[in-house]
Amino acid sequence: MKILQLHSNFIEYRPIEKEIPSAEETEGRSYRLEDLIVLFTCVEKGDNIEVARRAIEEVKGFLENIKVNRILIYPYAHLSSNLAPPSEALRILEEMRVYASSLGIEAYRAPFGWCKEFSISVKGHPLAEQFKSISPGERAEGGEVVSKALEAEEKIVSHWFIIKPDGSMIPVDEFDFSGHENLKKFAAYEISKVRAVQQTPPHVTLMRRLELADYEDASDPGNFRWYPKGNLIKSLIEEFVTEKVTAYGALKVETPIMYDIKHPALANYLHRFPARQYIVKSEDKELFLRFSACFGQFLMLSDAQISYRHLPLKIYELTHYSFRREKSGELAGLRRLRAFTMPDCHALCADMEQAKEEAIKRFKLSMETLEGIGLTRDDYELAIRFTKDFYEENKDFIVSLVKIFGKPALAEMWDERFFYFVLKWEFNFVDNLDKASALSTDQIDIENAERYGITYVDEKGEKKYPLILHCSPSGAIERDIYALLEKAYRIQKMGGTPMLPIWLSPTQVRVIPVSENFNREAEKIAEELIRRNIRADWDDRPLTMQKKIREAEMEWIPFIVVVGQEEISTGKLAVRDRRIRREQRIRRMSLEELVNEIKKETEGKPFKPLTLPIALSKRPRFYG
RNA sequence: GCCCCGGUGGCUUAGCGGUUAGAGCAGCGGCCUUGUAAGCCGCGGGUCGCGGGUUCGAAUCCCGCCCGGGGCUCCA
Numbered sequence: 001m002k003i004l005q006l007h008s009n010f011i012e013y014r015p016i017e018k019e020i021p022s023a024e025e026t027e028g029r030s031y032r033l034e035d036l037i038v039l040f041t042c043v044e045k046g047d048n049i050e051v052a053r054r055a056i057e058e059v060k061g062f063l064e065n066i067k068v069n070r071i072l073i074y075p076y077a078h079l080s081s082n083l084a085p086p087s088e089a090l091r092i093l094e095e096m097r098v099y100a101s102s103l104g105i106e107a108y109r110a111p112f113g114w115c116k117e118f119s120i121s122v123k124g125h126p127l128a129e130q131f132k133s134i135s136p137g138e139r140a141e142g143g144e145v146v147s148k149a150l151e152a153e154e155k156i157v158s159h160w161f162i163i164k165p166d167g168s169m170i171p172v173d174e175f176d177f178s179g180h181e182n183l184k185k186f187a188a189y190e191i192s193k194v195r196a197v198q199q200t201p202p203h204v205t206l207m208r209r210l211e212l213a214d215y216e217d218a219s220d221p222g223n224f225r226w227y228p229k230g231n232l233i234k235s236l237i238e239e240f241v242t243e244k245v246t247a248y249g250a251l252k253v254e255t256p257i258m259y260d261i262k263h264p265a266l267a268n269y270l271h272r273f274p275a276r277q278y279i280v281k282s283e284d285k286e287l288f289l290r291f292s293a294c295f296g297q298f299l300m301l302s303d304a305q306i307s308y309r310h311l312p313l314k315i316y317e318l319t320h321y322s323f324r325r326e327k328s329g330e331l332a333g334l335r336r337l338r339a340f341t342m343p344d345c346h347a348l349c350a351d352m353e354q355a356k357e358e359a360i361k362r363f364k365l366s367m368e369t370l371e372g373i374g375l376t377r378d379d380y381e382l383a384i385r386f387t388k389d390f391y392e393e394n395k396d397f398i399v400s401l402v403k404i405f406g407k408p409a410l411a412e413m414w415d416e417r418f419f420y421f422v423l424k425w426e427f428n429f430v431d432n433l434d435k436a437s438a439l440s441t442d443q444i445d446i447e448n449a450e451r452y453g454i455t456y457v458d459e460k461g462e463k464k465y466p467l468i469l470h471c472s473p474s475g476a477i478e479r480d481i482y483a484l485l486e487k488a489y490r491i492q493k494m495g496g497t498p499m500l501p502i503w504l505s506p507t508q509v510r511v512i513p514v515s516e517n518f519n520r521e522a523e524k525i526a527e528e529l530i531r532r533n534i535r536a537d538w539d540d541r542p543l544t545m546q547k548k549i550r551e552a553e554m555e556w557i558p559f560i561v562v563v564g565q566e567e568i569s570t571g572k573l574a575v576r577d578r579r580i581r582r583e584q585r586i587r588r589m590s591l592e593e594l595v596n597e598i599k600k601e602t603e604g605k606p607f608k609p610l611t612l613p614i615a616l617s618k619r620p621r622f623y624g
Numbered sequence: 625g626c627c628c629c630g631g632u633g634g635c636u637u638a639g640c641g642g643u644u645a646g647a648g649c650a651g652c653g654g655c656c657u658u659g660u661a662a663g664c665c666g667c668g669g670g671u672c673g674c675g676g677g678u679u680c681g682a683a684u685c686c687c688g689c690c691c692g693g694g695g696c697u698c699c700a
Contacts, residue, residue, distance in 0.1 A: 217691055327625055438700050475700050514658045550661035564658055624635045
């Protein structure tokens with residue numbers, strides 16, 4: 001159906017003569033209507049009642065906007081070369097009028113099948129003239145790749161339980177959540193999907209104030225800019241996760257970020273994955289930007305020679321970036337982005353026994369990863385999702401995950417399998433707005449080896465399809481930072497001092513001279529700390545010491561060293577330790593003791609220098 | 625994507641039909657120079673998100689778009 005929609009001061013029309021034998025009967029007089037929307041409407045082959053109604057619903061929205069409630073449906077064949085038969089067209093036009101009337105719109109229809117003369121006066125505002133095209137069964141426009149999984153998921157029947165570490169499985173509504181408030185929030189979020197908070201997420205304010213990251217208007221929503229401090233934190237976490245995963249034995253690789261949308265193995269997978277893609281056009285090809293490392297790794301593995309002796313075979317990539325063109329309303333600060341950095345580790349396993357064994361290793365790896373980043377077991381909740389069949393055959397395995405986790409977990413059981421996996425678990429963080437987001441996750445995939453032609457040769461020399469585990473031990477790096485910031489905010493709200501883990505603090509030690517006379521000493525101390533691989537800087541700006549301390553505190557710097565005559569004479573530094581409560585916050589210690597304490601605190605974590613000048617007067621402000 | 629809310633110097637904001645749009649912070653210039661969360665004075669800086677409309681007159685009212693937030697929905 002095509003509609004030319006005109007916001008008119010008036011229209012006058014007069015039927016002259018019948019164009020077709022089936023024309024409606026009508027008086028030959030002139031008709032005039034004022035202050036209305038005229039809909040020159042063309043019914044096309046295949047249009048149905050649903051199209052008629054949808055057209056009216058769209059028009060109704062417009063009527064409400066411009067505060068008009070009168071329409072004229074004017075049959076107008078010239079808008080299409082694919083006309084519906086006249087009888088059908090008449091039926092649909094009449095349906096439009098009746099439906100409009102039922103919605104309280106004052107609706108008229110010009111007679112069908114006549115040659116008419118008309119005069120019209122169209123208003124001059126920008127919205128006055130519009131063209132609409134409505135086709136039957138139309139869902140998304142623009143020939144976009146819409147996931148079948150998205151549609152399938154709407155039909156999924158889920159059963160919700162809480163599994164306790166002792167193995168008992170209790171329907172969610174019978175579980176006593178006392179002592180498990182966070183799990184209660186998480187379960188409520190997952191099941192009822194109801195939340196009623198309306199405010200900027202705390203981490204968004206913090207990521208800007210701390211000059212970590214910000215929105216970039218010139219890009220697509222959900223694509224962020226990262227300032228030096230944010231980039232440092234992000235790359236430290238990336239390196240930490242990479243070290244963990246490679247220590248676990250994964251082979252680190254790199255694969256392209258875009259793929260041909262028409263590639264046979266990929267086209268199918270696209271439909272099985274519930275996400276929308278960015279499309280890049282290149283000459284006559286269309287490519288989609290990856291939303292995970294799956295394709296690249298699967299294509300690589302399908303070309304590899306793999307023996308049962310190599311299994312379980314682990315392969316890893318840190319996707320910088322993965323892209324998911326989430327609907328604009330779903331984006332939220334660092335919690336939900338369109339471009340994000342995600343570690344993705346696949347494991348090929350010979351059979352379900354090996355897969356379960358490997359899954360347990362990865363489960364532990366994920367806990368160690370999150371806890372290394374700076375979250376504790378209290379900060380995240382476990383969800384396990386599986387099919388009914390899988391549960392019945394692998395109950396012990398599911399319970400063993402909960403046992404390792406050590407807290408009750410939310411379980412979702414599906415009657416049927418809609419996805420490529422039979423089991424999936426995630427660690428979820430619940431934020432200050434009671435929203436839950438997945439961090440670590442792993443899946444047992446029973447479908448993609450075959451789809452991608454990934455095989456291994458077993459003991460008998462036969463080709464077999466392995467099972468594939470898909471794990472992100474930390475989840476998106478941006479989301480880890482979101483969790484750390486939300487956690488810090490929560491601590492502050494409860495009267496504590498917010499801070500980042502010391503290994504992630506952009507400045508670990510700030511040196512402040514009591515006056516300009518001690519600038520030289522302050523600089524020397526900062527330089528010495530830097531020489532010892534500690535991120536130190538010094539405040540050389542012409543401000544009062546009090547103000548410098550205040551600013552250092554607002555930057556969440558873990559250690560502030562004030563240098564004056566006393567320190568020079570005694571050789572002991574006055575160290576303001578952020579981890580300690582107000583009263584005893586200042587500790588006397590030597591530089592050596594300070595260095596050792598930081599080294600001990602950050603042991604086993606990667607180190608990178610901060611790429612900002614050591615002297616604060618040389619630093620630009622990126623925000624505020 | 626749909627619905628609701630918002631966008632005023634770099635940041636936080638006042639003004640919400642009627643003078644040259646006002647402030648704090650930051651920046652710049654100067655003064656001050658020893659002890660743990662804001663020292664003092666001065667100066668510069670604004671197509672009031674963008675486009676259109678209404679009006680004698682628009683930051684202010686209307687429409688569209690962009691960006692952000694929230695909700696629906698969805699996910700790492």
